[in-house]
Amino acid sequence: MFNTFKKALAAGLVAAIALISHVALAEDFPSKPLRIIVPFNPGGGVDTVARIIADNLRENLGAEIIVENKPGGSGMIGANAVVKAAPDGYTVLLGSAGEAAINEFVYKKIQYSPTEDLAPITLVARIPNVMVLSPKVPANTMEEFVAYAKENPGMTYGTSGIGNSQHLNGALLAGMSGLDMVQIPYKGASKQLVDVASGDVDMTFVSYTAARGFITDGKVKALAITAAERAQFDKNIPAIAEYAPLSNYQLENWFGMFAPAGTPADIVDKLNGAIVAALNNDELATKLQNMGGQPAPMTVAEFTAFLATERAQFAEIVKKAGISVE
């Protein structure tokens, strides 16, 4: 009897200590500098958003924030570095749709499972792509475009590489409207826009920031945006979905924050709180909108559900279009 009591007491004590130390862990967090891994080069969209957020998180978390660029392998090198990092919340990933939800269906050699190896923290921003046409393409609405593309098979669209959100934008459009279009891969948006403006390439799907100069100058035609609804940054550009036969069309790029799987839930929550608070800051929201992004704070549960829906859609498009990299 006494023995059992002693055992129970000991067990209780252990549990209590564990609980205290656990609570202490989250309360002390962060007690050292935190690294945000950006899996792309400095100056890109993800990098810029990371640096804006880092600036804000410094105050919200009271810790030094280091933005580290680990580019390569369509974002997978940086993502894999986070997967392998200690799950203590001090290393997080600001990832884009590619390495967090698309590449797993495209790349046979992917070295991690985004669902099992990454713990979602929150969505950060949605970045709708703008479908821009060369001035040489005689179409000014989605309807005219689809009709023209049907008569002229083999129209070309620029992308930033295989399996990129731009590539899926094209594949989804071609699939839904029954068009025959050819992808022209590039490394980044700049030269795509030059080639679309000159008419060498017929169209491209790029972020609004990249295309804004070309659109306002009339060098390219902004036909539609790839989000479900018109975007804050330019209400004059219709959504592709406004054209009735494509009313289900929605495919945006997005950036989300992830921790390595196994990071304690209370630390994930704390990070979520700090990042959501940053995203609700008006000044930061303006900066995001300046670069064509829509701030998109979510709870951990919302973000997890969002990821599941997005993955299902990406998987379907990739499968239908037969996009695959050995």
Place this chain on the structure above:
Amino acid sequence: MDILSSFFDHLAIGASEAFTLQNLWYCFVGVFLGTLVGVIPGLGSLITISLLLPLTYHLEPTGALIMLAGVYFGADYGGGTCSILLGVPGHPAAAVDVLDGYPMAKQGRGGIALFMKCIASFWGSTVGVVLLMMFAPMLAAAALNFGPPEYFGLMFLGLVAASTVGDGSPLKGLAMMIIGLLVSFIGTDVNSGTERFTFGFPDLSEGVGLIVVAMGVFAISEVMRSAGSPNVQPVNQKFSLRDQMPTREDWKRSFAPMLRGSGIGSFFGSLPGTGGGMATFLAYAVEKRVSKQPERFGKGAIEGIASPEACNNAGVGTAFIPTLTLGIPGDAIMALLLAGLVVQGIQPGPMVMSTNPELFWGLIVSFFIGNLMLLVLNIPLIGVWVRLLSIPYQWLFPGILLFTCIGVFSTHYNVFDLYLLLGFGAMGYIAWLLKLEVVPLILGLILGQPIEENFRRTMLIFKGDLSIFISRPISAVAIGVAVFLLIWSVKSQITRKHKL
């Protein structure tokens, strides 16, 4: 006339903005920081600007941009210093200064090389700024005429120009270029996304960076070489300012190369994606080709400093043309500067000159001020830098190794790059033992990927029609000149053999 009057209008707007106490201060901080990081091998403006960028979110945009741009061209300015004195390039574009600057330093003419570098840099940047002020909108429009076939034509011309430049055996030069091309093929194939020649290393999926190769074959191999000959006597150096002054002969030799270099630099700078190392190495190749005594190159020819330095700094100025007027950045640093502007709510594009004239012209006038500051800052410092040479090499090389490693590591935070650095160091050393030139290797590396990419892109867009390269005037001219060069060099090879 119109251009001139608008030029002075713009100058006035810019000067009133740039000459505020605050902006002068930002400009000074920028160029000073830039010179410092530029001098340190491997540490370039990219890492400095990415670290400074968040600070600028709280500054007013013009000042912020002036400071960041100052870092950019300041680092370019400082980059040649260690190239010349120690044979260790500060950044890839400055690697070309090693070729003739380092031999000059060994001959006790290091100060003169540094002096000429300052003058050529100043000249080049002035040309760049003036072009930027007078022709920015026109140059931006011209850049739009360059599609994939034009890029292919230009790069092909560059490759041919480079391959015919070697002074030793043309076969050796060709072999080194092919090695460079092979290295450039490592990485992800843009068209299919498939990895090539990566041997299962994910770290190679982005390819081998220019910085790793340049630092390896120049800096690391130089340390290896010096370690192999430990009893190098410090060269007889004179430290007074008068001894750093180029002779009349030096000035005469440098004048035309500076003009040509700034022309080449301005042209490539205004084309997005062709800047940096490529233009400077091409400028060097051109100088060697037009020279009546090409055999002097690589042994301390002052033209080998004057032209690439003028080229580099002219390109730095004109690189802002596509960035600011089209919103398309030419390289990673321009992308960073652009991101800094966009976050501040300034939209680059053709209208930036009318919507934010103070920012645009203020920035450009600040380039001029910054370059003047650099000149004033650097010329008195030449004597100090030259004293580096009086330090025995055994005290210097640990620092060189350390800084080179830090610099290379800071580009991707990837230890794998350090192994590559060592590998290319060994390669550079072996090439030196075998008397193989490394310039063709570097050019092969720089040009290989864009040539392939633009060729295949052209084929995709124009459905495999090769005649497009001839029906487009710009690519036709470039390819025509390349073919002419090829025939000419083969012919002169044959006649030279006959003479022997």
